[in-house]
Amino acid sequence: MKKPATQAQREAGKKMGTVTKALSLLTFFTQTRPEIGLSDLTRLSRMNKATVYRLLTELQAAGFVEQAGADRAYRLGPEVLRLAALREAAVPILTVSRGVLDRLGAATGETTHVSLAKDDMLNTIAHAYSPLHATRVAMEDAEVISFHGTASGMAVLAFATPEFTDAVLSGPLPAHTADTLTDPEAIRAVLDTVRAEGIAESVGGFEADVHSHAAPIFGPDSRPLGALAVAAPVSRMTPALRALIRSELRRAALELTRDIGGTCPPSYPGQAAA
Amino acid sequence: MKKPATQAQREAGKKMGTVTKALSLLTFFTQTRPEIGLSDLTRLSRMNKATVYRLLTELQAAGFVEQAGADRAYRLGPEVLRLAALREAAVPILTVSRGVLDRLGAATGETTHVSLAKDDMLNTIAHAYSPLHATRVAMEDAEVISFHGTASGMAVLAFATPEFTDAVLSGPLPAHTADTLTDPEAIRAVLDTVRAEGIAESVGGFEADVHSHAAPIFGPDSRPLGALAVAAPVSRMTPALRALIRSELRRAALELTRDIGGTCPPSYPGQAAA
DNA sequence: ACCAATGGTTCAAATAATGAACCAAATAAC
DNA sequence: GTTATTTGGTTCATTATTTGAACCATTGGT
Secondary structure (H helix, E strand, O other), X not given: OOOOOOHHHHHHOOOOXXXXXXXXXXXXXXXXXXXXXXXXHHHHHOOOHHHHHHHHHHHXXXXXXXXXXXXXXXXXXXXXXXXXXXXXXXXXXXXXXXXXXXXXXXXXXXXXXXXXXXXXXXXXXXXXXXXXXXXXXOOOOOOEEEXXXXXXXXXXXXXXXXXXXXXXXXXXXXXXXXXXXXXXXXXXXXXXXXXXXXXXEEEOOOOOOEEEEEEEEEOOOOOEEEEEEEEEEHHHOOHHHHHHHHHHHHHHHHHHHHHOOOOOOOOOOOOOOO | OOOOOHHHHHHHOOOOOHHHHHHHHHOOOOOOOOOEOHHHHHHHHOOOHHHHHHHHHHHHHOOOEEEOOOOOOEEEOOHHHHHXXXXXXXXXXXXXXXXXXXXXXXXXXXXXXXXXXXXXXXXXXEXXXXXXXXXXXXXXXXXXXXXXXXXXXXXXXXXXOXXXXXXXXXXXXXXXXXXXXXXXXXXXXXXXXXXXXXXXXXXXXXXXXXXXXEEEEXXXXXXXXXXXXXXXXXHHOOHHHHHHHHHHHHHHHHHXXXXXXXXXXXXXXXXXXX
16 A cells, blocks of 8 residues: 655655655755755655645755755755754764864874764765875765774764664665775774774775874763774875874764764773773 | 744744754854753743754754763754854855954954844854964853844844844844943934945943944845954043054955955945046 | 636645643752 | 552544645746
């Protein structure tokens, strides 16, 4: 009787309320697709056009989306800025992150970034470049990256609940590059190492020529919220730089966790000593 | 038939869609009330507790709110940061504003801020201090200010549609200080001046001892989105500083409007000459 | 002039939202 | 230390909202 409706619904296999449907529309906006027309959004969401239109109208009235002048395509609205500012006032992740990123970037001379876990992906919310080198790993905020193919993702997975890790590893694991790990068992083996060291490392797993280190950051409930990472060109990596990055990254991640009011779990390396 | 929304509508007893109801819950979070319990939100929203609970659950699933660890109070969630980063990628108001604010602050030596119009209020989304003086006007992001009592608000009202101006002026006009203008006709007279000069000025109208200047910033449709403002202590204001502020502010506001892809309306002073 | 898009609208049918009453647990009051 | 109140959370029959096929009016391409 009931058709498989929206994408999220089919993925989750559950029913979704009207509010969830409306909010799920917002997830179709990405960096590469910042504006979406009614028909496109209808196709993307697999919902009825009238439904999408009504939901968009409500989202628009609330300022979550607005219509770009030229065509009548929709894009995210100014209200999200207001809420983000408010969220920052309550939990200053962005503000704190920027300071930590700048210092970590200065100490290592490489590109740094913070990403937060959301569903089955990570979102980069802030980044910083070091002026030290002319060549650097380029980043964008709001970039979406996978769990299995990145150091940040592995750092989170290593300290996530087993159920979550299982869910991620049982899903599709696309290879971003020739060096991406795609075998669940191989990934689990790496996660054991990450758990032991507290830092994840990835050489060319997401982007070729990028050597990444990442450490998890934890929330008040000791669960990993996301990760702090340093991305360096493979060509520049040396044992000395690697040691520097690992030491600075470990320190910076602990600082970030602390400053946002989080606590590391007992299993995190170095906690017992504290 | 258009469908305006939010608090005003609920108070008026009209119908609002489920999505609007859910999103309206988010409006109860403020700087001074960053966390709200279920019962409190039920009272604030005047909705049924079960309804509020279900809406919150959906908002939580989408990451728009989360529950603080201690009590089970709700606060804004990390998803708003992601959306804000995306919005910034599409319309870089914050990024551009910060640059403009810094330069304007450096040029004038005073506190600068950008506020966006939302319903019947303005929201400060970014601010910058100048290190020049030890005494300065303090600001917070996400601060909410009124239209009628502030230079920023007057700057927007002066170039808003007559209907919008009428709506604001027919609403309650509380006096923030002894110097707040509360008479609609007096306000309209001031708006005429603002329209002629392109800059609004307020001495102690919102906070005593603060002398504010503000210029509107316009969107792609030539409608005012908000305002760029300079706030100086009354005690420091001199004719020379006033002239400096007005000239720098005018330049900075035009720059901001341009950089976010907006266009000034023909009625804006100085447009004909261009 | 046509065709195929687009954004937007309508209305009966089907579904999802609602709200009073109800828990259990935590505070507050006595 | 017992009682009364308030909290977050849950249930389920009633109700009102959402839904979706079909329908416009424009726009742009050929």
